Amino acid sequence: MGDTVVQDGRPGTGRRGVRAGLAVVAAGAAAGLAVEFHILGWTSIPGGSCGGRYRPCPDGTTPTLILAFALTFVGWIALLLTIGKFTDRRPGKALPAVLAVAGVLLALWPGRQAYLWMRGPVLGLAWQAGPDRPSSVRAEGVWTVGAHGSTVVRVRGDALVAYDARDGDRRWTLRAPVRESVCGMSEGVADGVGLVAFARYEKPCDTVWGVDTRTGRKLWERTYPGVAGFTSGSDGLLAADGDTALALTDTGVRAYGLADGRPRWTADLRGKRAAGACAPNVVSAAGGTARVVVTCQAGEKGSGRVVTLDTATGERRGSRALPVESPVDTAMVVAAEPFTLLLEERYERGVAAVLAYPGDGDDGDPVRIPLSADDEDLVPRQTSGEGFTARPALRATVGGGTLVVATAEPGGYAADHVSAYSLRDGRRLWRAGVDGVAGLVSSGRDRVAVLGERGRLWTFDTADGDRIGEADGVMVGTNRLTERTQLLRTHDTWIVVNGQGTKEPPLYGLR
Numbered sequence: 001m002g003d004t005v006v007q008d009g010r011p012g013t014g015r016r017g018v019r020a021g022l023a024v025v026a027a028g029a030a031a032g033l034a035v036e037f038h039i040l041g042w043t044s045i046p047g048g049s050c051g052g053r054y055r056p057c058p059d060g061t062t063p064t065l066i067l068a069f070a071l072t073f074v075g076w077i078a079l080l081l082t083i084g085k086f087t088d089r090r091p092g093k094a095l096p097a098v099l100a101v102a103g104v105l106l107a108l109w110p111g112r113q114a115y116l117w118m119r120g121p122v123l124g125l126a127w128q129a130g131p132d133r134p135s136s137v138r139a140e141g142v143w144t145v146g147a148h149g150s151t152v153v154r155v156r157g158d159a160l161v162a163y164d165a166r167d168g169d170r171r172w173t174l175r176a177p178v179r180e181s182v183c184g185m186s187e188g189v190a191d192g193v194g195l196v197a198f199a200r201y202e203k204p205c206d207t208v209w210g211v212d213t214r215t216g217r218k219l220w221e222r223t224y225p226g227v228a229g230f231t232s233g234s235d236g237l238l239a240a241d242g243d244t245a246l247a248l249t250d251t252g253v254r255a256y257g258l259a260d261g262r263p264r265w266t267a268d269l270r271g272k273r274a275a276g277a278c279a280p281n282v283v284s285a286a287g288g289t290a291r292v293v294v295t296c297q298a299g300e301k302g303s304g305r306v307v308t309l310d311t312a313t314g315e316r317r318g319s320r321a322l323p324v325e326s327p328v329d330t331a332m333v334v335a336a337e338p339f340t341l342l343l344e345e346r347y348e349r350g351v352a353a354v355l356a357y358p359g360d361g362d363d364g365d366p367v368r369i370p371l372s373a374d375d376e377d378l379v380p381r382q383t384s385g386e387g388f389t390a391r392p393a394l395r396a397t398v399g400g401g402t403l404v405v406a407t408a409e410p411g412g413y414a415a416d417h418v419s420a421y422s423l424r425d426g427r428r429l430w431r432a433g434v435d436g437v438a439g440l441v442s443s444g445r446d447r448v449a450v451l452g453e454r455g456r457l458w459t460f461d462t463a464d465g466d467r468i469g470e471a472d473g474v475m476v477g478t479n480r481l482t483e484r485t486q487l488l489r490t491h492d493t494w495i496v497v498n499g500q501g502t503k504e505p506p507l508y509g510l511r
Helices: 013-043 061-089 094-119
Strands: 125-128 139-145 151-156 159-164 170-175 181-185 193-199 205-212 217-227 238-241 244-248 252-257 263-268 277-286 289-298 301-310 316-321 328-336 339-345 352-357 367-370 396-399 402-408 417-422 428-433 439-444 447-451 456-461 474-476 485-489 494-498 507-510
Touching: 013 061, 013 094, 061 094, 139 181, 139 485, 139 494, 151 181, 151 494, 181 205, 193 217, 193 238, 193 244, 205 244, 217 244, 217 252, 238 289, 244 277, 252 277, 252 289, 277 328, 277 339, 289 328, 301 328, 301 339, 328 396, 352 402, 396 439, 402 439, 439 485, 447 485, 447 494
Parallel strands: 238 277
Antiparallel strands: 125 507, 139 151, 151 159, 159 170, 181 193, 193 205, 205 217, 238 244, 244 252, 252 263, 277 289, 289 301, 301 316, 328 339, 339 352, 352 367, 396 402, 402 417, 417 428, 439 447, 447 456, 456 474, 485 494, 494 507
C-alpha cells in the first residue's frame, strides 16, 4: 500500500490539509464564543451597570466576561494563524472564510448552554405596567382576585386600577369621588367584592363603597359615622367576610350586606366609662368571626381588649384583655385567621410583640412573640418611604400555624434574615440569611417566598426552613424596586407592586 498522494504529489499533504481545515473551524469557534460571550455578558447587566453593595452583578456575568476577553485574544490570533497555514496548502479566500463561519455557527448553541449554566436560573421581566399619572399618587394597598390571582387591583389614593396578571394590561379603573381620597380598604375580598373607604381633607373616613373587583363596578355606597381619629390612609377600618361588610366607627362596628350595602347590625363597644376614653381601633374578620381591638386611655394609663363577634349577627362571643398598661401606639392585624396582632404600647418596657390568638373564648393568654430577642429583632413593617397605608405591605406572613417574618441582628441597619416562629408556643423554628427583604409572601401550601433587595428570590419550607429550588436563590433579571414594595404570587407569575410608580413601574411581572 502506498502513501496518500494529492495534487502536488507529496505524501500526507491531504491529511495535513484536513487538520489545517479543522484548526480553522476550531479557531472560528473560539472567536465566535468570544463575540457571543461579550454580547451575553454585557446585555445581562441590569441598567448597564452593576457591582458594589447595592447592585450586585447577576451570577455568571464575571466568568462570562473573563472568558469573552480571553477568547478575544486567543480566538482571533488563532484564527489568523490557522487561516495563514491553511492558505499555504490550499490557496484561496472563500474556503477559509466558509470554515471560519462554520466554526462560529457550531459554537453558538454550546456557548449559549455554557452561559446558562454559569448564570443559573433567572426570573426575567415578563411585563410591566405604565407609570402612574399623576406622578404624586401612591399605592394604598393591593388585592389579588380571580382564579389563581388572575387580576391584581392596585388601590391608589385617587383610584382603583385593575391589571391582568398575565400581561399587565389594565382591565378597569374606578375613580375616587371628587376631592376625596382612599382612607381605608378591606384586607381582602369576599365573593369578588372588596370594600374601600374615602375621606375629604382632614375629615373622618366616612364613605364606604362595595366594589365588584371583577368588573370595577361600584355596587353600593354608604355614608356612616367614621372614626374621627383616622383622616388619612389607615389599616383595619374595613373587613369583608362571608356576605357581610364591616366598618369601624367611633363607637363600635356597623355591618352591611356585602352585595347590596343594606344595614345589618350595629355593635357599641365603648365599654364602661371608668376605663377612660375608649374607641375601636382595628377590625378583622374571617370564617364567620369578627375581632375588634378596642383601646382605652385615661391620662398616661392605657388598657384595651379584643372583642369577638359573630360576623353574621353581631352577637358577642367573648372578650380578652390586651396585656397593656400604657397607651397603645400600634395595633395592626398580621393575619385574620388565626388572629395575629402586632401590638406596641407607648411605655418603653411595655408590650412590643406579635400576639397570636388561637381560640375564640375568654380563657388563656395570647401567645407572645417579642419584637426584640437576645439574638435578633423582628422587622415586620417597612419603615421608610410612603405608600401602603390603607393596607400595609407587611414583611410577615402566617401559614400553617407559623409566623414567618423579616428579622435583623441586634444593632443591624436592615432586615437580612427571615425567621419562623410557632404560633402555638412562640418558639423560633428556624432562621435563614437573605440579602435584605423587599417583599415576603406565602407562595403555596407550607411555602414562603422572599424577594431580596439585591435581586434574588428564595422559597422556603415554612415547617423547617429548607430552601426549595436553587440553594442560593433565583436571580431576578430586573430589580426595579422603590422604597416600599409588595411581592405577590399568581398562577405562574411573580408580581412586584411598588408603592410609588413614577421612576419605576407601579407593578411588573417576573417569570
